[in-house]
Amino acid sequence: MPIKTIIEPFKIKSVEPIRWTTRAERERLLVQSHYNLFLLPAEDVLIDLLTDSGTGAMSTRQWAAMMIGDESYAGSPSFERFRQSVQGIFGYKHVIPTHQGRAAERILFSVMCKKGDVVPNNTHFDTTRANVEFVGAEAADLPIPEARQPATAHPFKGNMDVAALEQLIARVGRERIPLVMLTITNNSGGGQPVSMENARAVSAACRKHKIPLYFDACRFAENSYFIKTREKGYEHHTPKQIAREMFALGDGCTMSAKKDGLANIGGFLCTNDDALAQQEKNLLILTEGYPTYGGLAGRDLEAIAVGLEEALEEDYLKYRIVSTAYLGRHISAEGVPIVQPPGGHAIYIDARAFLPHVPPAAFPGVALAAELYLEGGIRSVEIGTLMFGAHAEMDLVRLAIPRRVYTQSHVDYVIEVILEVWKRRAEIRGLKLVYEAPFLRHFTARLAPL
Numbered sequence: 335m336p337i338k339t340i341i342e343p344f345k346i347k348s349v350e351p352i353r354w355t356t357r358a359e360r361e362r363l364l365v366q367s368h369y370n371l372f373l374l375p376a377e378d379v380l381i382d383l384l385t386d387s388g389t390g391a392m393s394t395r396q397w398a399a400m401m402i403g404d405e406s407y408a409g410s411p412s413f414e415r416f417r418q419s420v421q422g423i424f425g426y427k428h429v430i431p432t433h434q435g436r437a438a439e440r441i442l443f444s445v446m447c448k449k450g451d452v453v454p455n456n457t458h459f460d461t462t463r464a465n466v467e468f469v470g471a472e473a474a475d476l477p478i479p480e481a482r483q484p485a486t487a488h489p490f491k492g493n494m495d496v497a498a499l500e501q502l503i504a505r506v507g508r509e510r511i512p513l514v515m516l517t518i519t520n521n522s523g524g525g526q527p528v529s530m531e532n533a534r535a536v537s538a539a540c541r542k543h544k545i546p547l548y549f550d551a552c553r554f555a556e557n558s559y560f561i562k563t564r565e566k567g568y569e570h571h572t573p574k575q576i577a578r579e580m581f582a583l584g585d586g587c588t589m590s591a592k593k594d595g596l597a598n599i600g601g602f603l604c605t606n607d608d609a610l611a612q613q614e615k616n617l618l619i620l621t622e623g624y625p626t627y628g629g630l631a632g633r634d635l636e637a638i639a640v641g642l643e644e645a646l647e648e649d650y651l652k653y654r655i656v657s658t659a660y661l662g663r664h665i666s667a668e669g670v671p672i673v674q675p676p677g678g679h680a681i682y683i684d685a686r687a688f689l690p691h692v693p694p695a696a697f698p699g700v701a702l703a704a705e706l707y708l709e710g711g712i713r714s715v716e717i718g719t720l721m722f723g724a725h726a727e728m729d730l731v732r733l734a735i736p737r738r739v740y741t742q743s744h745v746d747y748v749i750e751v752i753l754e755v756w757k758r759r760a761e762i763r764g765l766k767l768v769y770e771a772p773f774l775r776h777f778t779a780r781l782a783p784l
């Protein structure tokens with residue numbers, strides 16, 4: 335019999351202690367942080383599932399590469415290695431390093447969009463939406479209808495509604511759509527993958543109307559693994575071959591290396607368009623840095639160059655996707671409503687279904703996240719009414735899994751905590767907003783119990 339147990343495909347060389355707090359301490363900490371877990375000191379969190387962004391553990395190969403980082407202002411060999419790694423996977427002509435994904439977004443939309451434009455996406459991530467809106471353009475989300483139904487399973491729930499894209503182009507006109515974006519995997523939609531078939535259809539629609547297609551590529555490796563395991567014809571492809579095939583359908587990308595770059599900081603912007611690349615580099619110099627470092631240290635470029643390759647390793651991807659699904663399966667088996675099927679980097683609890691007595695205006699997602707912290711010191715994040723305001727179609731609590739950080743027993747602990755909260759869900763009350771900032775309010779909002 336072949337061995338069925340899937341293990342963490344690494345051993346641990348350096349450990350970082352985590353700290354318990356008492357329930358009384360957590361009660362006080364919740365009040366002090368105004369029920370917004372972004373405002374908690376990280377040392378008071380036991381298991382931090384706030385985000386998978388920049389929270390991954392680097393490998394011995396990455397740490398070794400950092401030591402050969404060259405810190406020359408211009409023309410660093412570290413940039414050369416970074417560029418070759420990115421081009422080997424993404425295949426685009428110009429590679430522009432940035433300090434993280436949102437800097438790539440800001441530069442891309444500043445150069446390509448103006449007031450009155452419309453940018454379609456399967457679903458905009460929060461920083462992507464904010465950067466589109468900041469230049470006066472409209473961010474249009476066009477997910478397939480199944481994406482709006484948390485309980486409905488679909489192998490490629492991240493897909494874009496191609497008919498809706500065609501209708502939008504017909505309605506507003508091609509001139510007002512400077513680019514189309516496809517987010518792989520669809521983070522705000524539940525970490526759900528986009529199929530190659532869908533990417534091909536979106537690409538064909540874009541080419542027909544001569545609109546450039548850009549990928550928001552943050553979790554391209556996880557998306558590739560889902561295609562390998564779920565889409566017919568890709569069983570024998572490597573994740574890297576799948577990634578290359580997908581990126582060839584587009585004209586460029588934005589990327590946060592804090593996700594599938596397996597790095598703690600960094601990002602990049604790619605394009606095949608020479609004129610745009612020139613404008614983008616001019617803006618980069620103004621606010622990020624010279625085009626061979628873009629706000630990053632040479633050692634960061636080295637860590638990303640290695641991390642992008644490691645993120646595409648099959649045994650790593652298998653462990654990652656399987657352990658995320660394990661968390662989802664064990665809580666949903668007890669009745670906890672989650673976005674089905676489990677996503678790549680996170681499990682999303684449907685807070686409206688978990689707390690049906692708390693209306694969206696009373697922030698059920700924020701209330702549930704606060705309760706998971708109170709019960710077991712777990713930090714998660716609301717993706718719902720606090721994050722998106724009245725745009726929010728769902729109130730979700732995201733449990734994002736940092737890469738290569740937690741083990742099976744940590745996941746078992748998280749399952750137990752969630753199930754305890756599930757048992758006493760009827761007692762959980764909603765919250766009201768007492769302070770909000772004009773942009774991205776969820777990061778700094780203050781709330782109080784109703």
Ligand SMILES: *Cc1c(COP(=O)(O)O)cnc(C)c1O
Binds near residue numbers: 600
């Ligand atoms: C994280 C993320 C971004 C922004 O990247 P940062 O590095 O956090 O600035 C953009 N899009 C998606 C889908 C993301 O997950």
